[in-house]
Amino acid sequence: MSQSQRLSKAFQLFDAANKEDPNSEVYNGEEFPKELLYAMRMTETLKEFAPKASEGLQLAARAQHICRWQIPRGNYDMDRVGYLKWRQDLKLFHAEKASELLEQAGYTIEIINQVEFLLLKKQLKKNEETQILEDVICLVFLKYYFESFAHKHEDQKVVEILQKTWRKMSPDGHETATKLQMSNKAMSLIKKAISDGAE
Secondary structure (H helix, E strand, O other), rough: HHHHHHHHHHHHHHHHHHHOOOOEEEOOOEEHHHHHHHHHHHHHHHHHHOOOOOOOHHHHHHHHOOOHOOHHHHHHHHHHHHHHHHHHHHHHHHHHHHHHHHHHOOOOOOHHHHHHHHOOOOOOOOHHHOOOOOOOHHHHHHHHHHHOOOHOOOOOHHHHHHHHHHHOOOOOHHHHOEEEOOHHHHHHHHHHHHHHOOO
């Protein structure tokens, strides 16, 4: 099986799993399972941001939220400690689920380990591919989810979230983010976050 065939097979398995998401989102007049749409956006954004991304990085991007709904936020305490525990458990779950599907797709242990490494966000700011994946995650959030998030929260809360997001990103990620098409209100919040000490 060629690399492109293997990649296509893995994407099919990831997408079939994400199609089971009971949550949905309408985009351009079409309804999608929420995490399937997110996975497609991750792949699209990775292609734009890092067109020469390795096979492992492409796989990690597609599997970033694999079956995320199976570990709901509501199962954890609604405080900072509960949130961090939920996020950590999600990373472990995504890595394990992706590994199972990659094995089905016929991938070697080397690629599976690489995808696990990336999904666990190891060596952020030190490993180039981990950083690219984090940049893409942040860009997808800013491009597709930030506007609706901002409408639900007070400006100061939004600015704080933006500052945390900005700190995770690389200079290339920052540059790309400032070129995204956003409303004037959204862009003003980003500029405020940067000026108030996001970097």
